[in-house]
Every structure is written in C-alpha cells, then in structure tokens.
Amino acid sequence: MPAKPAFSAPWHDRAGRVSGLKLATFLFALAPGIWLAAAYGFDALGPKPITALIHSTGEWAVRFLLLSLAVTPLRRIANYPKLILVRRMLGLTVLAYGIVHLGLYIVDQNFILSKVVSEIVSRFYLTIGFVALLGLAVLGITSTDGMIRRLGKAWPRLHKSVYVIAVLGLFHYFLQAKIDVSAPVYWTGLFLLLMGWREMQRFRLPMNAITLLGLAIAASLVTALVEAAWYGFKSGVPASAVLGANLEFYDGLRPAWWVLISGIALPLLNLMRPAMSGGGKGRPVSHQSGREAVQAR
Template structure:
C-alpha cells in the first residue's frame, strides 16, 4: 500500500498526481505577493512603500480569508466537490499574508520590538488585528492531517472560530481605513452573503436560484444599512445621506450595489449547474450493441 509522503508539493493531490485545480490556486495565491514584490523593486508604491505594502498584504489576507470561506458554499451551489481540495491551501495563504503583514509592520517600526508590542497593546485596531492573526496561526498549526486525527471531534469546533476571526479581521480593516471605508464595506457585504448561506443551511431552508437571489438582495440591503450606520457613528454623516447616495448612479456605484452584483453570481451558477444536471439526466441510455460490447468467451 502506498504511503503518503511527509512533504508533497502543494500542486499535487494525495496520490502524488498533478492537480490542475491545486496548481492554479497555488499560482493565484503567489501572484499578489510577487506583484507587490515587483512593484517594490521598481519603486512603484509611492513615497511610503512599506506602508503601502502593509496595507496591501492586509487587504489580500482579508480577500483570501473570504475565498476560503466561499469554498463550501461554491462546492455545494456549483456541485463541484473537488473545490474542497484547495480550502486548506487558501487558509494557509491567509496566514502567510497575515504574517507578512505583521512582519512589514515590524520593519516599519525599525525592528524595535518593544515599540511594536506597545503599539499593539495601546492601539485598539492593532490589538484586534493581532488577536485575529493569533487565531489564524492556531488554525494553521492544527490544519495538518495529524492534528485533525489528534483533535478528533474537537477539530471542527475549533475551526469554526474562523467566523469570529473573519469578524475581527474586517473590524480591523474598518478601523484602519479611517475615512473611506468603501472597500471594507464591500468585503463585509460578501462576508454577510457567506454567513447567510450557512444560516440557510443550518435552518434547512431551500437552496435554489430564487432563494440565493433573495440572499444576495438581503445582504446588499444590510450592507447599505451598515455603511450608513458606520459613517453616522464615526463621522456624523446623516444616515439618510449615505442611504440616498446608494440610489445615485451618475457618479459611482456604492459598495452595496457591488455586493448585489457579486452575489447574483450564486443563483446564476446554481441555475447553470441545475440545467447541466437536467441535460445529463435527459440523455438517452446508449444502446447495447452485441457486436461491439459483448465480451468474447474465453
């Protein structure tokens, strides 16, 4: 019986074969880091390149976190079970960008670790971000096959803390963004869609293109309300003004509309998958042709 190697290239499956899906995911995970490294090398990150790198790596950590949370909904909605093969890789990518994010902050503080610790303790948004990173590190350490076997039934409960980590990461993103929170609002809207899908699963609500469209609409409305509340609390902008801006199209679309546009992909994917499944079922069975299909007698 073949044994699983201690180390296997991330683009290979458990049998050691090349996996196109895992290879594509691996290259996609590397791409932002390589682009940022190249931009830094060519001095294309503006007057404060380290600050730009800190912000960019933090944003990519949030994006990959949401991608990892999207694996389970997409594999069910699109009936694509092989997506589960890349969930661990995406989770470790989140941790990698988070650690780079912290490392760059240490560089920005001239490697004065006492100052780094003091800033993390005294600045609330840094405390939240650090707690989220510690949580990611725990999930990363316990993501190996050996730890899954050791933890047994406790492993799923532990890894469900990723939802709380997502909330902390997004809150850190909001507080760090300060004035313009359009990007954090958009990613929070997508987080609402992913959590809404899980709520539908938990309460066994029907999953079809119509209910998924309803989920996208509901998430976009909550996103608009959340954005209005945030601006009202942080900057004193009247909520009615922010909500009114969501209805204006002459300048730019607000994040809630982009949440709706992105969320509509779910019912479309689900409808396409259902159509493919019906087409496959409607195909006639191939006729038995004795002259070709019969097994010769021995």
C-alpha cells in the same frame, strides 16, 4: 504499498498526481505577493512603499479569508465537490499574508520590538488585528491531517472560530481605513452574504435560484445599512444621506451594489448546476472522505 513521500508539493493530490485545480490555486495565491514584490523593486508603490505594502498585504489576507469561506457555498451550489481540496491552501495563504503584514509593520517600526508590542497593546485596531492573526496561527497549526485525527470532534468546533476571526479582521480593516471605508464595507457585505447562506443551510431553507437571489438582495440591503451606520457613528453623517448616496450613480456604484452584483453569481451558479454536473440533475455528491467532510464548515 509504497510509502507515502515525506513531502508532497502543494499542487499534488493525495495520490501524488498534479491537480490542475490545486496548481491554479497555488499560482493565484502567489500572484499578489509576486506583484507587490515587483512593484516594490521598481519603486512603484509611492512615497511610502512599506506603508503601501502593509496595507496591501492586509487587504489580500482579508480577500483570501473571504475566498476560503466561499469554498463550501460555491462547491455545494455548483455541485463541484473538488473545491474542498483547495480550502486548506487558501486558509494557509491567509495566514501567510497575515504574517507578512505583521512583519512589514515590524519593519516600519525599525525592528524596535518593544515599540511594536507597545503599539499593539495601546492601539485598539492593532490589538484586534493581532488577536485575529493569533487565531489564524492556531487554525494553521491545527490544519494538518495529524492534528485533525488528534483533535477528533473538537477540530470542527475549533475551526468554526474562523467566523469570529473574520469579524475581527474586517473590524480591523474598517478602523485602519479611517475615512473611505468602501473596500471594507464591500468585503463585509460579501461576508454577510456567505454567512446568510450558512444560516439558510442551518434552517434547511430551500436552495434555488429565487431564494439565492433573495439572499443577494438582502445582503446588499444590510451592507447599505452597515455603511450608513459606520459613517453615522464615525463622522456624524446622517444615515439618510449615506443611504441616499446608494441611489446616485454619477460617482460610481456604492459597495452595496457591488455586493448585489457579486451575490447574483449564486443564483446563476444554481441555474448552471445541471450543466456543471455533466447534464445530470445536480444531485449533491456524497462520497467525501472523512477528512474532506470534517473540513466542510
């Protein structure tokens, strides 16, 4: 048997062949960074380009984190087990954007590391963001095949800390957003949707179009409550006024509605499951490798 190459391109499968899914994911992971670099080069980021880059890279880290958490629900609902092949790449993409996010903050502080450390220690939103980044670094370091073998049964327990990391990252996002928290509310709503699916799995609730639609509705309602609670706590705005704003569409849809629209994708995927599985009954595929199975959190 030929020796396995020391280096394998991220778009190759374990047999060394080009994987269309992994290649598309790799290009998708690079696209925001390339776009931001080009925008910076063409001076298209406004009067404070470094600040814009800090915010944008942080937002993309959150987006890719939520996307990585969506892999397991999507692959099971759509009966597309190959999605597990890109989970590690998405996780490392989160770490990459998080590191760039911190690096840009250091640049913004003129590379004065003592000031960076002081700010992280004294500002709560920076502290929790840094803790989340440290957690991502630990997960990234332990994501190799070798570390999975060494850690054994401890590996899945360690990597379930991604849920806590996601909560910290979203809280950091809320705090730095200050006035308009529509974006962090929306991504928090998607997190609630994905965690709700995991709770349904945990309690072995039936997974069909009706229950998944119910999950989407429940997640959107909780999202509206989260938004109302946040504005009430931070700004003293009555919760009834914020909740009422969700029924007024002249100024666009509130985050809760976008969560509902996004969540409707789950029952639609469930209905399309037979077609996506080649006309069969959508029976889950069980022949996972050990590495793939241990990654399926």
